Amino acid sequence: MKRQRGRTNLPVPAIALACSAIAFFALPLIGLLWRAPWSQAWRYINDDASLAALRLSLICSLWATVLSIVFGVPLAWLLARVQFRGRSFVRALCTLSMVLPPVVGGVALFFALGRRGIVGQYLDRWFDLRLPFTTAGVVLAQTFVAMPFLVVTVEAALRQLDGRLEDAARTLGGAPWYTFRRVTLPAIGPAVVAGSVLAWARALGEFGATITFAGNFPGTTQTMPLAVFLSLETNPEKAIVLALVLIVISFTVLVVLRDRWFFGRNGGSSTALP
Amino acid sequence: MKRQRGRTNLPVPAIALACSAIAFFALPLIGLLWRAPWSQAWRYINDDASLAALRLSLICSLWATVLSIVFGVPLAWLLARVQFRGRSFVRALCTLSMVLPPVVGGVALFFALGRRGIVGQYLDRWFDLRLPFTTAGVVLAQTFVAMPFLVVTVEAALRQLDGRLEDAARTLGGAPWYTFRRVTLPAIGPAVVAGSVLAWARALGEFGATITFAGNFPGTTQTMPLAVFLSLETNPEKAIVLALVLIVISFTVLVVLRDRWFFGRNGGSSTALP
Amino acid sequence: GSESAQPSSDELIVFAASSLTEAFIAIGVEFEEANPGTDVTFNFLGSTELVAQLLQGAPAAVFVAADDVNMAKVLDAGENDGEPVVFAGNTFEIIVEPGNPQGIHDLADLADQDLIVVLCADSVPCGRGAATILTNAGVDLTPKSFDERVKGVVTKVTSGEADAGIVYVTDVLAVGAAADGVAIPAELNVINRYSAVVTRSAPNSAVARTFVDFVASARGQAILAAHGFLAP
Amino acid sequence: MLDLQVDLEVRPGEVLALLGPNGAGKTTLLRCIAGLSVIDEGRISIDDVAVDEPLTGSFVVPERRQIGVVFQDYLLFQHLTVIENVAFGLRARGMRKGDARRVAREWIARIGLDNYATQLPKSLSGGQGQRVALARALATEPAVLLLDEPLAALDSTTRADVRRDLRRHLQAFTGMGILVTHDPVDCYALADRVAILDAGRVVQIGTLTEVTAHPRSRYVADLVGVNLVSGEVVGSALTTPSGVVVIVADAAPGPSLAVIRPHSIGLTRGPVVESSIRNSWPGEITEIDRLGDRVRVGVTGALTLTAEITSAALDAMHLQIGDEVTATAKATEIEVYAA
């Protein structure tokens, strides 16, 4: 209840491991900062192409996150709560895009949604809708690689949740959807936020599937990682600066969404009894 | 308790969304299967280089997963349970490698652990230890990109867990480490498994950081995604076959680890009171 | 936002091999000045990736390949409109760290077991070139890595992780002081041919053809030469 | 795990108390009625509407059943404040937010937790949590109330208050109530009839007076605090399976149960030599429970009996645990009925 005296709880070896992990993540960042051409930084950032890429990256990754949540949370719910034949198969299917080398993912997306793809050819023929090489294509490619992270995280949380809380809500007259929205979702809040962060970060960093499926057109499909990658070919210093911009942005978002927002207002132990 | 009559619980719109998501993941796979050159498949697979890449991929991704668990779980614990200044910052730091385009991640690893890197130069000078261009380098690169997925997932689960269960264990004489191993870990089992699967999948599909930091040498650093990518340049059909092999393997692992294994023997609602 | 990359009438989309990036950006600027109202957009990627995208219906008006193999793929698929124009060549150099601390002076020096040498993979043009050169020189070496991109080799050398590699002359030039080049004798060297073609789906093939002609023109050649490319 | 076979009817306006040992299936039965568990055969109907009937496949989902449930472990929503918890059912049934909060606030006042309205459940004590769970279930004014040990964690003062409130509520309402409890006081105060459940079967049902007058199981006997002996009556003697003889007055022959009330049992030191009292069982004192000015003394011999004597008598006789005593009872004070 009060102070934390004597209550760290973590054994020393665990802290040592955790700190090594932190160092492991910090060192490459320090490396980037160390090698960054600070005098040139502003010039590299304040460049139309870079800014356009940044804008596009933010918009697309946000859309991809929204799509991941809208489709991924119900999917996780289905996987966690409905017993059906082939559930393991469906679960594996939905983690597919994580193991696929992203470029292959892009090629697979072509086969599905490209001009000659299974579904894409009809989209083209009937609706005159072409997804490859468009901003929508970027969003799709990002969603394809990012959504599994949300699904897996949320499913795990649903399984950890006491289903009887939902029972209680239903006896109070909560229809399934109401119950889900007002009981299930808040209870698994930390996991949904965590999953969204994972998906967002993955979408923001997406490179291979995007460049393959959506191409690399400044302003419409050239996202920040593509800009970074291409700068690496021509101007490694600029690449470092742009990568740092990407890092700073995600840092800002994650740090600003502090613990309180991040993990709901009860900040932990949300399935506890009084 | 008994049958599932009348207890699907999921509202129809949610099922519709979930099914769309499944279709979205299934289509690209179907596309790959459709375009796969089945007559040649066996020849492409049963090829020394492919088999070596496959072996290396499995070994490295397994190691990366193990390292992610060993370092990532304590890190998640630290982030979830210890209140310290700059916690949000550390958390953001540990999701860094998710937003970094993988190639830049590889370059950043050079800056940290390479021959001229911040730490790497001393490893080289004092221990004659060089990580780039080695299998260990592959494992490191994969760990760098994969661990955040485990950390974020496990942290969310720890926050969802009722901390008083750990209290109970401590009053029974469980030292922190014992309590963690026997109470905390099993209770967040689903999330640790989910996080490990995410990390493993991400490691298995890792391409950019690996080729940058560890290079591409058959037998020591050429993993499956690298083999797939290189084949894509010369022999796209072979690339599809190899990608399918990667998919089949991860499918097998995920389906074989069925619900029971996957989510612990209580299969859900693990924080319920009797 | 789902703005499309489908071109408007005065927009010209050029798919160009990434080794041409600096040179073509300069050419693009001059071309736009010379043809008011046109707007050139480049998609710089590895030739192979460009071919893959082209075959998937990417909206390119001009395709520029770094080697004959990739150009052949486009021709085989019938995606071209007219014959390709060879407009430049590129040769190879040994890339070493600034100041050449390891004292590498010829191909034979690369065979030293203590050196960390990286090459391009066989599947990409620069890898095939390097392999031919080493065969020509009778040098047998085991590199540490076969990179999938020539820039990967460059990055490894400029970041100090590798001691040497075999890359295009233009690549060494592009990184400036970050690396030095060691010339490879012409009799051992290989020339890589760059060619450009107007695509079948080009919405305004006239403008596209004007661009190809501009690249092959004296002004285009001058810019290319300034970036280290050889005449065709 | 549990094989539950129950045939029960609760009339509108009636409250049925459900009693039974731990693990008897009380909670499970409530879950079936609420629609949270599904039955394999038979029929559950509410107001003559079959809400669960496997034969016809009819099943009404829980949220359509107009039930209120107080769960044994409360199951409060940890992310909602106390007032939001109480208002939940009203909101779920479509009441506007402001109205729902007003009603909820009244309920919170009634359970005496005004100061906690905007707190999260995790900052409540056990008893406070139980009161919130009760208010949450009652707030929707359901047609069927299912209460699983709703007063167990309350302190004595609060329990009396809440019980009184609950009685008022149950009397006013025309629906059915089923109340699981281990406290006979709750049954007396709240229930019209009592059903005793054991291992998934109803072993006794009736008004409280009927059930307590003629207990048919050790559970009920313990509950109402009487001694129960079962055996075979021949003539005026009831013989237990272990061979102990209990002399009784006018009993029909056959398998029977005998009730011996604790205060009709007397204790003497040493054997009873000559007396009008026909029954005497030697034994050892195993338990002494003081309850105000009366004392319950457990005597274990061939029979295990509880006698109730005054504190004064206990002190005068200097009785202690371990002492050898004889328990005596007049045959006329033993009530016998067919098993």
Add this chain to the structure above:
Amino acid sequence: MLDLQVDLEVRPGEVLALLGPNGAGKTTLLRCIAGLSVIDEGRISIDDVAVDEPLTGSFVVPERRQIGVVFQDYLLFQHLTVIENVAFGLRARGMRKGDARRVAREWIARIGLDNYATQLPKSLSGGQGQRVALARALATEPAVLLLDEPLAALDSTTRADVRRDLRRHLQAFTGMGILVTHDPVDCYALADRVAILDAGRVVQIGTLTEVTAHPRSRYVADLVGVNLVSGEVVGSALTTPSGVVVIVADAAPGPSLAVIRPHSIGLTRGPVVESSIRNSWPGEITEIDRLGDRVRVGVTGALTLTAEITSAALDAMHLQIGDEVTATAKATEIEVYAA
């Protein structure tokens, strides 16, 4: 939230019962003793070793305190079977697996759950869960036992059995016990002394007889089932703050408390005209609780009183809720003591 200021001492071998209204701080106090919550000032010591003393900064972590805790909501480990739960503490303290299981199995037999040994807690009923929690805490034979309502969810038969077992255990053991309960029977059976906690303060402490003889709070009076009146004694009359006069025999002047036992209160219809009985308070019947052959009748007038009469008397007088009656009590039967 809670401001807890307590000064308590429990001697080795002694069991202290902790009673008090919901939210009084009982659970919080146990958590502090267990080392799960930290105190701001003062000192907690076990066997003369300070385990928590902010002034000196000394703090002994929970796992070093040799305590056993039964939590109010059990907190069983859901991923471990019943036997693994019970064996947990033994294993944590380094006992070999086989030995730990053997000891655990004995405990499980003692709580009557042999059939459930290899089941997971989620397949237990509430009462069964509580028994497992109890066995888990007792199995390590701790020096200090902290029991938070350990018998609340048990049925009456099991409760008596477990209580007897617990008493045997507590008597045999030389450590200290603190027992939170709302049931006076538990206090009688298990505790040597009783402390009454209210709003974080100890309001009364002493042997059970002392505390129940002279209750100092409505909570205790309700608990032991007596009526408590507080006021100012002048001469032979105690006057409550609301002005009601209670005639008492020989009392010292000053602020006082008066206990009126329910069975010394009589009820008559209409006003009492002439009687040797000096006290008579008119009121309305608000409650009738039948408890076997006795009935508790709540009368609310200027005072709120509970009278205990026989069922026969109740039926003879046809008393019903809402009837106007007069409650009477002899001055000599009212016990008065300084507040």
